[in-house]
Amino acid sequence: xxxxxxxxxxxxxxxxxxxxxxxxxxxxxxxxxxxxxxxxxxxxxxxxxxxxxxxxxxxxxxxxxxxxxxxxxxxxxxxxxxxxxxxxxxxxxxxxxxxxxxxxxxxxxxxx
Amino acid sequence: xxxxxxxxxxxxxxxxxxxxxxxxxxxxxxxxxxxxxxxxxxxxxxxxxxxxxxxxxxxxxxxxxxxxxxxxxxxxxxxxxxxxxxxxxxxxxxxxxxxxxxxxxxxxxxxxxxxxxxxxxxxxxxxxxxxxxxxxxxxxxxxxxxxxxxxxxxxxxxxxxxxxxxxxxxxxxxxxxxxxxxxxxxxxxxxxxxxxxxxxxxxxxxxxxxxxxxxxxxxxxxxxxxxxxxxxxxxxxxxxxxxxxxxxxxxxxxxxxxxxxxxxxxxxxxxxxxxxxxxxxxxxxxxxxxxxxxxxxxxxxxxxxxxxxxxxxxxxxxxxxxxxxxxxxxxxxxxxxxxxxxxxxxxxxxxxxxxxxxxxxxxxxxxxxxxxxxxxxxxxxxxxxxxxxxxxxxxxxxxxxxxxxxxxxxxxxxxxxxxxxxxxxxxxxxxxxxxxxxxxxxxxxxxxxxxxxxxxxxxxxxxxxxxxxxxxxxxxxxxxxxxxxxxxxxxxxxxxxxxx
Amino acid sequence: xxxxxxxxxxxxxxxxxxxxxxxxxxxxxxxxxxxxxxxxxxxxxxxxxxxxxxxxxxxxxxxxxxxxxxxxxxxxxxxxxxxxxxxxxxxxxxxxxxxxxxxxxxxxxxxxxxxxxxxxxxxxxxxxxxxxxxxxxxxxxxxxxxxxxxxxxxxx
Numbered sequence: 001x002x003x004x005x006x007x008x009x010x011x012x013x014x015x016x017x018x019x020x021x022x023x024x025x026x027x028x029x030x031x032x033x034x035x036x037x038x039x040x041x042x043x044x045x046x047x048x049x050x051x052x053x054x055x056x057x058x059x060x061x062x063x064x065x066x067x068x069x070x071x072x073x074x075x076x077x078x079x080x081x082x083x084x085x086x087x088x089x090x091x092x093x094x095x096x097x098x099x100x101x102x103x104x105x106x107x108x109x110x111x112x
Numbered sequence: 113x114x115x116x117x118x119x120x121x122x123x124x125x126x127x128x129x130x131x132x133x134x135x136x137x138x139x140x141x142x143x144x145x146x147x148x149x150x151x152x153x154x155x156x157x158x159x160x161x162x163x164x165x166x167x168x169x170x171x172x173x174x175x176x177x178x179x180x181x182x183x184x185x186x187x188x189x190x191x192x193x194x195x196x197x198x199x200x201x202x203x204x205x206x207x208x209x210x211x212x213x214x215x216x217x218x219x220x221x222x223x224x225x226x227x228x229x230x231x232x233x234x235x236x237x238x239x240x241x242x243x244x245x246x247x248x249x250x251x252x253x254x255x256x257x258x259x260x261x262x263x264x265x266x267x268x269x270x271x272x273x274x275x276x277x278x279x280x281x282x283x284x285x286x287x288x289x290x291x292x293x294x295x296x297x298x299x300x301x302x303x304x305x306x307x308x309x310x311x312x313x314x315x316x317x318x319x320x321x322x323x324x325x326x327x328x329x330x331x332x333x334x335x336x337x338x339x340x341x342x343x344x345x346x347x348x349x350x351x352x353x354x355x356x357x358x359x360x361x362x363x364x365x366x367x368x369x370x371x372x373x374x375x376x377x378x379x380x381x382x383x384x385x386x387x388x389x390x391x392x393x394x395x396x397x398x399x400x401x402x403x404x405x406x407x408x409x410x411x412x413x414x415x416x417x418x419x420x421x422x423x424x425x426x427x428x429x430x431x432x433x434x435x436x437x438x439x440x441x442x443x444x445x446x447x448x449x450x451x452x453x454x455x456x457x458x459x460x461x462x463x464x465x466x467x468x469x470x471x472x473x474x475x476x477x478x479x480x481x482x483x484x485x486x487x488x489x490x491x492x493x494x495x496x497x498x499x500x501x502x503x504x505x506x507x508x509x510x511x512x513x514x515x516x517x518x519x520x521x522x523x524x525x526x527x528x529x530x531x532x533x534x535x536x537x538x539x540x541x542x543x544x545x546x547x548x549x550x551x552x553x554x555x556x557x558x559x560x561x562x563x564x565x566x567x568x569x570x571x572x573x574x575x576x577x578x579x580x581x582x583x584x585x586x587x588x589x590x591x592x593x594x595x596x597x598x599x600x601x602x603x604x605x606x607x608x609x610x611x612x
Numbered sequence: 613x614x615x616x617x618x619x620x621x622x623x624x625x626x627x628x629x630x631x632x633x634x635x636x637x638x639x640x641x642x643x644x645x646x647x648x649x650x651x652x653x654x655x656x657x658x659x660x661x662x663x664x665x666x667x668x669x670x671x672x673x674x675x676x677x678x679x680x681x682x683x684x685x686x687x688x689x690x691x692x693x694x695x696x697x698x699x700x701x702x703x704x705x706x707x708x709x710x711x712x713x714x715x716x717x718x719x720x721x722x723x724x725x726x727x728x729x730x731x732x733x734x735x736x737x738x739x740x741x742x743x744x745x746x747x748x749x750x751x752x753x754x755x756x757x758x759x760x761x762x763x764x765x766x767x768x
Contacts (some may be wrong), residue, residue, distance in 0.1 A: 011285075018278065031281055038285050042292040055653060070295065073244055077288060079657060079743075080251045084281055086750045087255065091262055091274050093754065098267045107271050127700050134693040176706070 003044055010037035024092045024102045028085065035081045039074045046070035117164070118173040118186045120157055121196065121235040124150055129228035136221025143221040144211045150228060151204040154235070158196040165193045166587040172241075172609045180241075180610055181305040187241035187606055190591030194441065195238045195369055197588075198448050199361045203231050206360075209456055209565040210353040212558075213463060217351065223263065230256035230357070234365040241606065243291055243378075244301050250287070250333070250366055254280050257362060261350045269349040276346035283332030283339070290325035293318060307378050307603035319379065326374055327388065334367020336426060337396040340419050344403075347418065348411035348468070352459020355411060359418045360452035364444055368422065372429050377602035381432050389430030394521050396423030397528045405535045408470045410458050413539065414451070417494065420528060421447045427525065428509045429596075433516050437593045439508030446493070446501045446576055453490040453569040457483055460558040460566070461543065470539065475548035479555050482563050484544045486570040491540055493573045495533035501576025622674040631673040638666040642740075649736040656739030663740060664747035676755055685752060688745045695742030702734055 014037055017030020046067030054068035092102070099107050128150035136143040165171060165188060173186040207227070214220050233253025240246050258280065262273035295301060297318055298309040310319070332339040343363075347355050375385055400420030407413040425447065428440025460483045461476065462468055477484035493500035496507075506529055513522035557563070579585060598605070622628060646659025671679035 011289075015282075018282065024274070027278060031278065034282075034285055038288050038292070041289065042295075045292050045296040069301075070292075075657065076244075076248060080248070080255075083255055084258075084277070086754075087258060088274070088277055088281075090750075090754060091270055091277065094262075094265060095270050095274060098270060109268050109271060123700065123704060127697070130693045130696040130700070134690070134697070 004041065007037050007041040007044065010034075010040070013037075022104050024095065024104060024107075027104070028088050028092060031088070032081070032085060035077075039077055039081070042070050042074050042077070116173075117157060117161055118171060118188050118239055119175070121154060121200075121239055122232055124153055124157075125228045125232035125235065129225045129232065132221055132228065133225045136224065143224045147207050147224040147228065148204075148211065151200065151207040151231070154200045154231075155204040158193070158200040161188060162193045162197050162588060165190050166591060170605055170609050172606060174610065180607070181300050181302040184245055185241040185302065185304075185606070185610065186239045187304075188239060189595045189605075191369075191373070191441075191595040192238055194445075194588065194592040195365060196235065198445050199231075199234055199238065199365055202360050202448050202452050203357065205565040205568055206353045206357055206452065206456075209356075209459075209562050210351075212561045213353055213459055214351065216463075217264065223260075223351075226256045226260050226263075227354075227357070229253075230260065230362070234361060237365055238369060241303050242301055243294065243303055243306065243374075246370065247284075247287060247291060250370070251284060253362065253366060254284065254333070257354075257358060260354045261346050261358075263351055263354070264349075272345040272349035276342045279332060279339075279342040283329045285329075286325045286332075287329035290322045290329060293322050293325070297322075303373075303378050304603040304606035307380075307600045308607075310379065311600055311603070315380070323375070323379060323385065327371070327392075330367050330370045330374075331392065332367075334363050334371065334426070335396075335419055335422060336367075336392045337399050337419070337423070338392075340396070340400075343419060344412055344415045347415040348409065352411075352455055352462060355415075356452040356455035356459070359415065359455060360448045363418070363422060364425070364448065368425055368429070368444065371426070372596060376596045376599055378600070380600045386430055386432045390427055390518070390521060393423045393425070393427030393430055394524050396420065397427065398423075398524055401528045401531045401535070405531065405538075410461070410468050410470055410473075410539065410543065411455070413470075413535065414454050414458065417532065417535070418451060420532065421451065421494070423528075424506065424509060424525065427521060428512065431512050431516050431518075433512055434593055434597055435508065435515060436512035437596055438589060439505055439512050441592055442579070442589060443502075443505035443509060445579075446505050446573075449569055449572050449576065450490045450493040450502060453486060453566060453573065454494070456562070456566050456569070457487040457490065460562055463558060463562070464555040470542040473543045474546045475544070476555070477544045478548065480557050482566065483558060486566045487544060488540065489570040489573050491536040493576075495536050496529045497533075499577055500573055501579075504577045504580055622678075623672070627673050631669055635666050635669050638669065639663060642666065642744075646736055646740045647733065650732045656736035657743055659736065660740035660743030661747060664744040664751075667744075667748050668751050671751065671755070676752075680752070683748065685749070688749045688752070691741050691745035692749065695738045695740075695745065699735060699738040699742070702731055702738065706731075 011034050014030050014032075014034025017033060018027055021027055021030060046069065048064070048066050051064055051066035054065040054071070056062065095107065096102060101107070128146050132143050132146050136146075169189075171188040173188075174180065175184045175186065178184070210223070210227075214223050217223065230253050233249045233251075233256060236249030237246055237253065240249060258273060258277045261276055262269055291301075294306060297316065298306050298313070300306060300309060328339065335343045347359050350358060371389070375381055375389070379385075397420050400416050400418075400423060404413050404416035404420065407416060421443070425440050425444045428436050428443060431437070431440075458468070460480070461473065464480060464483075465473060465476070467473065489500065493502040496503045498504075506525070510522045510525050513519070513525060558566075579588060595602075642659050642662030642665070645654035645662060646656065649655030649659065667679055667683055670682065
């Protein structure tokens with residue numbers, strides 16, 4: 001049980017970075033930390049007590065393996081996170097070109 | 113072999129998107145032709161699927177011949193067919209419109225690739241029957257829309273795209289956390305199987321936490337009021353056909369459809385969820401319309417009105433009575449039609465007059481009669497004036513609220529409708545009537561494809577009320593209401609259709 | 613021994629020599645992970661990332677022009693679209709057996725050998741082409757966006 005709480009604390013650390021930091025790059029790193037936390041939580045849901053890794057080789061019986069389905073799903077989720085991070089980084093570089101600063105409080109041309 | 117039509121909705125846009133990416137730069141005009149042909153094919157397939165589910169009930173497609181609950185299934189019942197018709201109709205008309213509008217941007221083939229990818233993601237969300245597959249398609253559509261909002265790469269568009277991306281990603285994290293918890297509790301990912309397991313096992317305390325996570329995540333995608341802050345920046349900054357697509361179909365397909373499907377068919381509706389959805393809907397209605405009146409930027413005003421109208425839809429769906437769900441779904445269809453038309457009009461005005469500020473426009477009716485006429489139709493439809501289609505759907509929602517013993521919500525709905533009428537009278541007066549502003553003496557009417565798309569949408573606005581006739585609504589609207597009110601019997605229906 | 617265009621930019625001499633020795637082995641390791649995807653962990657995505665990493669290694673050690681000479685930008689764009697179309701074509705070919713994504717010829721070959729498991733190795737190759745070309749293009753675009761106010765380069 002304590003493992004799940006530590007994952008949620010890591011998620012909270014990532015959210016703190018998104019909400020309170022003023023530099024664009026620190027916001028992107030906060031999102032990356034939160035994404036690691038959610039993926040880790042998903043893999044840990046599939047743990048079985050005293051389990052082995054779910055790799056099937058010739059001459060071994062299938063018993064006492066951890067659940068392989070969350071591992072396949074998390075692989076997909078990691079690829080999605082990679083695409084989102086790459087797009088965020090490209091947009092951040094273009095914002096620096098146009099505005100000249102990375103500070104969120106100064107990039108406020110749209111309001112109202 | 114009638115089931116083979118179901119994966120077509122995902123294969124055609126994906127294939128067309130990558131073919132456009134390969135040959136769009138070398139062969140001129142091939143991107144336009146492929147884009148319009150692909151969306152036309154999808155529109156014809158969606159009409160065929162509506163007719164087929166009206167007579168055959170629920171259609172199941174097992175991907176790769178793996179039996180559920182192990183394999184992924186694609187489920188088409190009448191709610192799915194209704195949403196597919198809405199999405200593909202609007203997408204076809206917008207693809208037609210953007211043949212002329214996107215001439216002013218560079219790299220038009222990139223636009224068509226991203227547009228077809230977003231359409232593939234939206235179709236995938238609607239037809240899938242597996243909850244992680246829904247998350248993957250939701251992410252495909254979301255990432256494509258993040259890139260499309262930043263398409264013009266001006267200063268404000270990049271800032272709006274960054275804000276939209278950060279908030280959209282946080283919403284996706286909540287959805288993934290909810291899916292992880294559902295998998296931990298029921299140990300299956302198939303939506304029909306989850307419904308069955310939850311009926312046997314009962315709703316433990318963790319399912320309330322999962323419901324809260326889903327309301328936060330999908331509510332952020334649907335722009336309900338505490339989670340709406342990205343919409344007034346993101347929707348005006350996109351190019352006009354993309355604003356119409358985002359505001360017209362994306363927030364409905366990713367947000368409202370997912371909430372309806374999960375809360376009615378998978379988790380099971382009860383009094384607390386109904387109260388929460390109605391309260392959030394009413395809050396969005398009122399807050400959206402009060403924030404919209406003071407705006408002078410045309411597209412920002414339309415974006416705030418989107419928040420308000422989605423509040424109507426969620427209020428209707430949250431009432432959990434058959435009349436309420438009918439009103440909510442009918443308003444969803446109507447809103448796609450007239451909101452896309454309003455955004456396309458603003459795009460035509462921007463194409464001709466190069467401005468979005470209401471103070472600088474005036475008297476455009478004499479130089480642009482088609483745009484002015486269709487804009488008048490759309491404004492009357494959104495304010496709820498008979499005989500346009502908006503009147504009927506808003507009337508049904510107000511009646512359903514009174515019938516379900518909630519007169520306070522009916523009062524707020526009527527008040528929001530009156531204020532909507534006021535703000536659209538302001539738009540019409542400033543932009544189209546009155547005398548011609550300075551600097552606007554040389555504007556011309558919009559080009560041919562843009563005019564054609566706007567006229568077809570206005571036509572559907574005028575005759576949309578006919579959809580409530582019993583002959584048509586027996587095939588189109590009423591079966592989708594039944595699909596939601598069967599509730600958690602969805603699981604048994606899917607397994608019965610899959611077994612034969 | 614030293615090519616003329618490899619001098620002047622990039623990193624120091626030690627890094628360049630070690631890279632020249634190991635980058636071929638990294639590419640071979642990526643192809644190994646890719647082709648044994650149905651027997652041991654790995655598969656399309658991990659193999660594609662390692663193949664892209666070998667090209668990025670050349671770019672980090674020798675500079676941008678040396679990497680672009682080995683895999684140019686139009687070639688990377690072509691591989692990316694071609695990988696996706698190949699994956700979709702393999703899935704649609706399942707219609708011949710009657711269903712989307714059907715694993716036809718799943719009965720030929722014995723388990724744990726290299727030629728088994730139907731269409732999965734072909735899907736792995738298509739995915740690795742798309743992922744490798746895509747990751748390399750992302751790196752090239754992030755490097756090309758130099759913020760000098762005089763010349764704004766148009767990226768792909």
